[in-house]
Amino acid sequence: MKTQNNRAWLFVLPVLLLVAFNALIPMMTVVNYSVQETFGNNLFFWQGLDWFEGLLRSDRFHAALGRQFLFTGLILAIEVPLGIAIALAMPRQGGWVSVCLVLMALPMLIPWNVVGAMWNIFTLPDIGLLGYFINHVLNIPYDMTQNPIAAWVTIVTMDVWHWTSLVVLLSYAGLVSIPDAYYQAAKIDGASNWAVFRYIQLPKMKNVLTIAILLRFMDSFNIFTEPFVLTGGGPGNSTTLLSIDLVKIALGQFDLGPAAAMSLIYFVITLLVSWLFYTLMTKDDLN
Amino acid sequence: MAQITLSKLRHSYYPNPKQADDYALKMIDLVLEDGGAYALLGPSGCGKSSLLNIISGLLVPSDGRILFDENDVTTVAPSARSIAQVFQFPVIYDTMTVYNNFAFPLRNQGVDEARVDVRVREIAEMLEVTDLLDKRAAGLSPDNKQKISMGRGLVREDMNVVMFDEPLTVIDPHLKWKLRSKLKELHQRVKVTMIYVTHDQTEALTFADQVVVMQDGEVVQVGTPVELFERPAHTFVGHFIGSPGMNILSCDVRGSVAYFDGIEVPLEGAIKPDLNGNTEIGIRPEYVSFGTQGIAATVRKVSDVGRHNVVTVMVGDTKIAAIVKGETPAVGDTVQLVFEQDQTRLYVDGWLASEKGAGQ
Numbered sequence: 075m076k077t078q079n080n081r082a083w084l085f086v087l088p089v090l091l092l093v094a095f096n097a098l099i100p101m102m103t104v105v106n107y108s109v110q111e112t113f114g115n116n117l118f119f120w121q122g123l124d125w126f127e128g129l130l131r132s133d134r135f136h137a138a139l140g141r142q143f144l145f146t147g148l149i150l151a152i153e154v155p156l157g158i159a160i161a162l163a164m165p166r167q168g169g170w171v172s173v174c175l176v177l178m179a180l181p182m183l184i185p186w187n188v189v190g191a192m193w194n195i196f197t198l199p200d201i202g203l204l205g206y207f208i209n210h211v212l213n214i215p216y217d218m219t220q221n222p223i224a225a226w227v228t229i230v231t232m233d234v235w236h237w238t239s240l241v242v243l244l245s246y247a248g249l250v251s252i253p254d255a256y257y258q259a260a261k262i263d264g265a266s267n268w269a270v271f272r273y274i275q276l277p278k279m280k281n282v283l284t285i286a287i288l289l290r291f292m293d294s295f296n297i298f299t300e301p302f303v304l305t306g307g308g309p310g311n312s313t314t315l316l317s318i319d320l321v322k323i324a325l326g327q328f329d330l331g332p333a334a335a336m337s338l339i340y341f342v343i344t345l346l347v348s349w350l351f352y353t354l355m356t357k358d359d360l361n
Numbered sequence: 362m363a364q365i366t367l368s369k370l371r372h373s374y375y376p377n378p379k380q381a382d383d384y385a386l387k388m389i390d391l392v393l394e395d396g397g398a399y400a401l402l403g404p405s406g407c408g409k410s411s412l413l414n415i416i417s418g419l420l421v422p423s424d425g426r427i428l429f430d431e432n433d434v435t436t437v438a439p440s441a442r443s444i445a446q447v448f449q450f451p452v453i454y455d456t457m458t459v460y461n462n463f464a465f466p467l468r469n470q471g472v473d474e475a476r477v478d479v480r481v482r483e484i485a486e487m488l489e490v491t492d493l494l495d496k497r498a499a500g501l502s503p504d505n506k507q508k509i510s511m512g513r514g515l516v517r518e519d520m521n522v523v524m525f526d527e528p529l530t531v532i533d534p535h536l537k538w539k540l541r542s543k544l545k546e547l548h549q550r551v552k553v554t555m556i557y558v559t560h561d562q563t564e565a566l567t568f569a570d571q572v573v574v575m576q577d578g579e580v581v582q583v584g585t586p587v588e589l590f591e592r593p594a595h596t597f598v599g600h601f602i603g604s605p606g607m608n609i610l611s612c613d614v615r616g617s618v619a620y621f622d623g624i625e626v627p628l629e630g631a632i633k634p635d636l637n638g639n640t641e642i643g644i645r646p647e648y649v650s651f652g653t654q655g656i657a658a659t660v661r662k663v664s665d666v667g668r669h670n671v672v673t674v675m676v677g678d679t680k681i682a683a684i685v686k687g688e689t690p691a692v693g694d695t696v697q698l699v700f701e702q703d704q705t706r707l708y709v710d711g712w713l714a715s716e717k718g719a720g721q
Contacts, residue, residue: 264440
């Protein structure tokens with residue numbers, strides 16, 4: 075008979091406290107706000123699920139959600155293949171490896187608001203390097219403060235510039251872990267380059283790619299700082315992503331109830347998509 | 362099917378090799394007959410894997426040529442050589458079924474599906490994995506994975522040679538024996554040249570008809586297992602093969618007589634003329650016995666290894682092993698060593714220097 079005691083709980087307690095203060099309690103506050111109306115002076119009125127219902131029926135929310143999925147879809151569609159391609163092209167050994175790795179890591183080291191500011195200046199039509207080049211050398215009218223398409227191209231390009239490296243580094247880690255014997259066997263079996271990629275490299279990269287896609291999904295779905303600094307959600311509402319809209323509602327209009335309800339829905343969507351994706355990608359590993 | 366000729370082969374991993382030590386393979390001249398079972402035996406780092414990779418085409422040698430029959434294939438790509446190689450760690454295509462793994466090399470060659478199916482089933486039956494054909498290869502046990510690796514090697518019909526690079530390293534001991542006899546059986550069935558690289562003498566001696574012993578990038582001896590055991594051409598072979606290996610004893614040679622510890626030791630036959638250098642006597646523990654007169658020695662250790670006892674004795678500072686069946690002396694006893702004359706060889710600078718005796 076095993077001795078049983080509850081001492082283990084004591085060891086879990088510090089983590090529990092930490093999680094309580096940085097996640098659970100703030101989260102419950104949001105839940106609290108989401109079912110009440112407040113007028114300041116700490117006056118609260120019970121509202122039930124009205125905020126949720128209103129939000130789910132609102133065109134404004136649908137539009138922001140749509141833009142959010144479009145943005146995340148676009149950057150994943152670009153960053154994942156591009157990242158894999160760059161990782162495949164990088165040298166596996168020799169002095170250039172560290173040079174490539176450092177170059178790749180650089181964009182990720184820059185703080186998010188700085189990235190936004192950099193691209194803001196970079197794309198200014200008259201004095202920005204890129205903006206001037208496109209407008210006055212290529213003679214293509216390009217001004218992201220006026221044109222929604224230009225704004226979209228800019229935020230997507232900025233995100234690709236900032237985060238493709240993450241996919242590159244993770245894919246590269248997956249690639250270098252493949253033993254030489256696999257490539258040698260493939261050579262002997264007469265496999266084409268495509269077959270090597272499809273049957274050796276891609277399966278070996280699957281786990282790291284799952285993580286890369288998951289991280290990029292969550293990060294881009296919750297993105298705020300860079301587009302906020304760059305476009306502020308404009309022109310009009312054309313680049314108002316979910317988080318930007320949320321901040322507008324919460325801090326601009328001070329509608330804490332609807333904002334809290336939106337936060338929760340936002341959270342559930344992120345969680346659900348991540349869970350679905352992860353479960354689908356790893357279900358083969360179980361059997 | 363082809364006879365493989367390695368001619369004046371040298372290989373260095375340095376861009377500008379200068380002295381002999383820069384070469385991983387120093388000067389290999391070797392002919393491998395069509396349909397033979399060969400083993401490349403040698404310690405780690407002796408160049409056996411380099412040699413294998415040169416034959417398979419994964420490596421292009423610095424100097425020399427490789428011929429398959431009359432065709433020079435020195436720079437031909439691996440896929441065009443009709444060879445197969447099984448690696449130390451099983452290489453399988455995880456995402457494919459066992460069936461598709463087998464079919465992969467054939468499909469890459471554009472063989473038609475009906476023929477692919479026939480071959481895959483034939484090979485699966487040979488390797489006794491027919492019931493695994495529809496399973497995904499990722500979940501298999503290591504020995505089955507290695508079987509799949511082998512199967513992919515054997516599936517093509519135009520094989521010149523199938524090579525095994527220490528294929529049993531990751532296999533559990535009790536399955537090693539099974540897989541090894543399977544290999545031997547496969548060789549007898551498909552009659553294709555097989556080269557088996559290993560540092561394990563048991564594996565080499567049980568698999569191969571001809572064993573190529575390598576050391577420091579050179580072929581030291583090529584022979585049947587019996588030849589290697591009976592008349593090692595070099596002290597390295599004597600020491601490397603056998604358990605325990607050959608006793609190598611420093612000796613003096615005056616005229617045509619060898620002296621060990623001041624006592625005359627009769628050799629198997631005459632000493633080859635005109636040899637100068639470091640002289641040693643080689644005698645296998647199997648042929649050392651205890652008699653009433655001979656070289657005096659003190660018993661240091663007696664180890665019971667099952668079928669027989671290994672008795673280690675000391676003559677001065679020299680350690681000599683003897684294999685004794687039946688009664689053994691006690692530790693500390695003084696014994697008289699007797700060397701069986703027609704098994705006592707002389708080595709000069711490591712190389713065999715005594716002629717075969719009249720009786721052999």
